[in-house]
Amino acid sequence: xxxxxxxxxxxxxPERLTLHHHVLRYxxxxxxxxxxxxxxxxxxxxxxxAFWSPWLYWLAIVLGGGQISRMLHPWVGLIFVxxxxxxxxxxxxxxxxxxxxxxxxxxxxxxITNQDEKMPPAGRYNAGQKMLFWSFFWCALVxxxxxxVLxxxxxxPWSLRWLRYASVILHPIAALVTIANFxxxxxxxxxxxRGAFGSVIRGDVSMAFAKRYHPxxxxxxxxxxxxxx
Amino acid sequence: MGPFIMNxxxxxxxxxxxxxxxxxxxxxxxxxxxxxxxxxLYPKQTHNPVVRRFKTPEDKxxxxxxxxxxxxxxxxxxxxxxxxxxxxxxxxxxxxEPFIEIPExxxxxxxxxxxxxxxxxSIRATYIAKALVTKRIKPMMIDGKKVHQIGLHIHQGxxxxxxxxxxxxxxxxxxxxxxxxxxxxxxxxxxGFLVKVEKA
Amino acid sequence: MSQxxxxxxxxxxxxxxxxxxxxxxxxxxxKLVDTTTCIGCKACExxxxxxxxxxxxxxxxxxxxxxxxxxxxNYWNLILFNEHEREDGSLQWLMRKHQCMHCAEPGCLEACxxxxxxxxxxxxxxxxxxxxxxxxxxxxTGCPFNIPKFNSVTKRxxxxxxxxxxxxxxxxxxxxxxxxxxxxxxxxxDDMKDLAEKRAKQLRGNYGFVNAGVYDPPGxxxxxxxxxxxxxxxxxxxxxxxxxxxxxLTVKLWKHPLKWIGNLAMVGGLIGLFVHxxxxxxxxxxxxxIARPGGEKV
Numbered sequence: 001x002x003x004x005x006x007x008x009x010x011x012x013x014p015e016r017l018t019l020h021h022h023v024l025r026y027x028x029x030x031x032x033x034x035x036x037x038x039x040x041x042x043x044x045x046x047x048x049x050a051f052w053s054p055w056l057y058w059l060a061i062v063l064g065g066g067q068i069s070r071m072l073h074p075w076v077g078l079i080f081v082x083x084x085x086x087x088x089x090x091x092x093x094x095x096x097x098x099x100x101x102x103x104x105x106x107x108x109x110x111x112i113t114n115q116d117e118k119m120p121p122a123g124r125y126n127a128g129q130k131m132l133f134w135s136f137f138w139c140a141l142v143x144x145x146x147x148x149v150l151x152x153x154x155x156x157p158w159s160l161r162w163l164r165y166a167s168v169i170l171h172p173i174a175a176l177v178t179i180a181n182f183x184x185x186x187x188x189x190x191x192x193x194r195g196a197f198g199s200v201i202r203g204d205v206s207m208a209f210a211k212r213y214h215p216x217x218x219x220x221x222x223x224x225x226x227x228x229x
Numbered sequence: 230m231g232p233f234i235m236n237x238x239x240x241x242x243x244x245x246x247x248x249x250x251x252x253x254x255x256x257x258x259x260x261x262x263x264x265x266x267x268x269x270l271y272p273k274q275t276h277n278p279v280v281r282r283f284k285t286p287e288d289k290x291x292x293x294x295x296x297x298x299x300x301x302x303x304x305x306x307x308x309x310x311x312x313x314x315x316x317x318x319x320x321x322x323x324x325x326e327p328f329i330e331i332p333e334x335x336x337x338x339x340x341x342x343x344x345x346x347x348x349x350x351s352i353r354a355t356y357i358a359k360a361l362v363t364k365r366i367k368p369m370m371i372d373g374k375k376v377h378q379i380g381l382h383i384h385q386g387x388x389x390x391x392x393x394x395x396x397x398x399x400x401x402x403x404x405x406x407x408x409x410x411x412x413x414x415x416x417x418x419x420x421g422f423l424v425k426v427e428k429a
Numbered sequence: 430m431s432q433x434x435x436x437x438x439x440x441x442x443x444x445x446x447x448x449x450x451x452x453x454x455x456x457x458x459x460k461l462v463d464t465t466t467c468i469g470c471k472a473c474e475x476x477x478x479x480x481x482x483x484x485x486x487x488x489x490x491x492x493x494x495x496x497x498x499x500x501x502x503n504y505w506n507l508i509l510f511n512e513h514e515r516e517d518g519s520l521q522w523l524m525r526k527h528q529c530m531h532c533a534e535p536g537c538l539e540a541c542x543x544x545x546x547x548x549x550x551x552x553x554x555x556x557x558x559x560x561x562x563x564x565x566x567x568x569x570t571g572c573p574f575n576i577p578k579f580n581s582v583t584k585r586x587x588x589x590x591x592x593x594x595x596x597x598x599x600x601x602x603x604x605x606x607x608x609x610x611x612x613x614x615x616x617x618x619d620d621m622k623d624l625a626e627k628r629a630k631q632l633r634g635n636y637g638f639v640n641a642g643v644y645d646p647p648g649x650x651x652x653x654x655x656x657x658x659x660x661x662x663x664x665x666x667x668x669x670x671x672x673x674x675x676x677x678l679t680v681k682l683w684k685h686p687l688k689w690i691g692n693l694a695m696v697g698g699l700i701g702l703f704v705h706x707x708x709x710x711x712x713x714x715x716x717x718x719i720a721r722p723g724g725e726k727v
Contacts, residue, residue: 051542051565053688054444066543066563067584112705114712153566154579164570168540169679169687176691180698187702194711212713307470318485319478323471326490343492359490364512364520 022204023221030090034200037083040076041182047073048175074151077143084140091133094124100216101127121215128188135181139174146171251412252279262409263351263423265293265300265376281415283408290407291352297423299335300369300378301349303402304420309382315389326397327358327385331426332366335377339428346398346429349381351422354404356381357429358397379426439549441541455551457533457618458596460605461625462526463657464667465632465641466612469494469508469524473604473613477506477528480592480603500527502580505589506604509668521659525667526604526613529576529589531555531653536676539684540571553618553653554593559585573649573674591653621655628657648675 026034047069050060060069103120104111104127110118111128119126125133146167149156153164189196195209210218233241245254259277260268268275282288291297305311306324314320329349341347343362348355358381369376383402385392392399406419435449474496478485483503488496495510506528513521535555538547545561547568557568557577564584568577577586592602600606601615614621625643632641642661645651656667664670 053692054442054542054544057442057444057542057544060563066561070543070563070565071584112709114709116712150566153569154581158575161570161575165677165679168567168570168677169683172683172687172691176694179695183695183698183702187706191706192712194713209713307468319475322478322485322488323474323496324490324494325488328490344490359492361490361492361494364514365522 021207023207023210024203025199025205026203031200031203033083033086037080040080040083043076044073044080052172074147077147081140081144084137088137095130095133097130101130116212123216124214132181132185136178139178142170142174252277261418261421262407263291265298266372279412281410281412287353288408289352291423295352296425297352299424299426300376301422301424302380302420303383304380306382306384309384312386315385318390321390325391328361329358329379329381330361330363330366331379332368332377333362333364334368336360336362339426341428348427348429349424351405351424356400356402356405436550437548438551439538440545441538441547442544449551453551457553458653459616459618459621460654461614461621462654463612463628464525465657465659466610467524468610469510470609471508472607472609473506473526474508476603476607500578502578502587511666511668513666523667527668530574531591533650536571536573536680537568537577539676540567540680542567554591556590556593557586557588562586571676571680573671625655625657646674648673
């Protein structure tokens with residue numbers, strides 16, 4: 001069964017229930033894609049920051065020299081965009097905005113102050129995660145388009161120079177948006193939500209985790225019956 | 230009172246010994262051997278009567294009646310020197326291929342654009358090269374008729390960097406020119422002759 | 430060696446101050462190109478290729494006397510030819526020597542992210558130091574004259590160096606030495622400006638070129654190469670010379686406001702997240718959340 005199948009009333013992923021009150025959240029496929037995207041992103045971030053600011057140019061030197069960093073940055077960018085596009089094919093349907101998401105945004109101050117019991121029930125992905133997904137997706141496309149212009153700058157004729165001028169500012173702006181996403185994503189995944197990091201390494205989370213943060217998804221997993229003790 | 234006060238006859242003199250000039254003693258005007266019009270000064274003697282000509286069967290001379298209505302001239306470029314710089318990569322970089330400069334009006338008449346190959350023919354030979362369409366040459370109105378002028382440079386030949394790569398037609402400029410030469414200096418008449426121009 | 434470092438007043442992509450900034454009494458050098466006396470002989474093209482030992486290029490005939498459509502990584506200056514028809518029907522064959530303008534405020538240097546790839550000497554010459562170049566091509570975006578040219582084998586960019594190796598020894602650049610008509614002049618910016626204005630005045634007064642003038646664009650702070658033009662109101666007829674060049678706006682926006690906003694936002698974000706964690710800590714302290722199979726607690 002694909003992660004996108006949904007049947008009312010019956011557990012959607014009965015095979016995802018594991019022992020000891022844990023449930024599989026991300027299978028191997030999904031975790032691998034995530035780490036390819038994450039790994040390539042970190043390289044792009046390091047070399048990108050080096051080109052962004054002379055204060056951080058040493059990052060490019062440390063990663064093999066300015067020329068090597070400049071040569072690899074666009075190729076790793078293609079890997080990153082490929083991973084993001086694959087994630088799109090995996091998760092875009094689950095990431096569609098629904099009415100519960102609007103309520104989630106309105107309760108954001110509870111989320112920030114760790115009063116999660118007051119949050120409306122999020123599905124497999126809460127509104128913040130959906131926002132992150134779409135933000136990364138669109139930024140990746142902008143980075144790809146502007147990145148191609150910057151990569152093949154000398155092939156562009158003089159009459160199309162406005163493309164270069166647009167790209168030279170849109171590329172760092174899109175990158176800054178992804179950096180904001182990245183900071184929040186790392187903070188949430190590593191520090192704020194205990195157990196979340198395990199979900200993307202081992203794949204599973206506890207039932208209590210599912211119930212607390214993604215009650216809608218929890219209901220899908222166990223159907224309408226009582227949760228296992 | 231004229232200026233020649235030191236001469237007994239009171240007028241100027243010309244030193245023109247008969248032996249010194251083959252067409253002397255006094256210079257006058259004749260049309261080139263290939264000319265679009267007759268000599269207005271001497272309608273019965275258009276050409277220099279003592280001009281030297283080669284007399285082999287190949288030494289023919291064209292007239293407008295035969296279809297050779299375009300005046301052609303040859304010249305040299307700054308970028309090349311005579312026939313040897315076609316072997317020098319720097320000069321060949323500056324002007325790599327032979328070209329024929331033709332007026333815009335003529336290009337429109339024969340239906341070609343700059344860079345396309347054209348064929349220039351005199352009664353003696355043909356020359357094929359790309360056209361350089363220019364505003365700098367304008368048609369002339371001579372004796373009530375429109376006469377076009379074109380020009381081509383002499384520097385490319387049969388061998389050279391570009392020639393050996395097979396990138397030009399290896400036709401030679403001075404095969405077009407008439408085989409007559411000045412009776413005194415023996416300078417060949419390469420700078421004014423008649424041709425016809427068509428698409429190659 | 431320290432003398433050489435002091436002669437550099439600006440460095441691209443450089444963190445911190447530049448050791449040679451404002452440390453030398455050096456006149457600004459300037460190349461004056463008088464387009465009104467240029468005969469298009471290309472001696473300057475040949476001199477540049479020969480002095481810099483640049484490899485020869487393949488060229489093809491393109492319906493013009495112009496050697497090639499644009500400068501190349503191995504062809505740093507080029508005479509641009511234009512058969513220009515004036516309003517009164519007369520024809521001018523315009524010839525302009527095209528090469529790096531050595532701007533006082535170089536767009537290439539501003540856009541370059543690589544430390545030391547582009548430098549500006551205290552005499553105003555803008556030089557590429559290819560050993561530091563990373564081949565990103567941002568200088569191509571930054572230049573309003575479309576000068577830097579990329580070599581796809583070495584992955585670096587190249588351009589006219591104003592013969593800095595000759596100028597530093599007290600010689601004039603190779604192109605100026607080779608010019609047979611004397612339409613190229615070399616000297617201090619003040620002297621060349623003076624000479625140019627005199628020539629422009631002569632053109633206006635004696636030769637009927639009422640719009641003759643000097644091209645020294647203020648949008649880039651003035652240039653190390655200035656032109657005397659028959660018609661200074663229409664520089665574009667001289668092979669596309671831009672009438673009011675400046676460093677592109679988006680390059681300036683990136684390097685000034687966006688850089689500060691971005692850096693503050695990133696640092697602010699990191700600090701903000703840290704402070705949030707101090708105040709609120711992680712979510713959900715229930716043992717169930719962090720229990721591992723087998724009951725071990727993290």
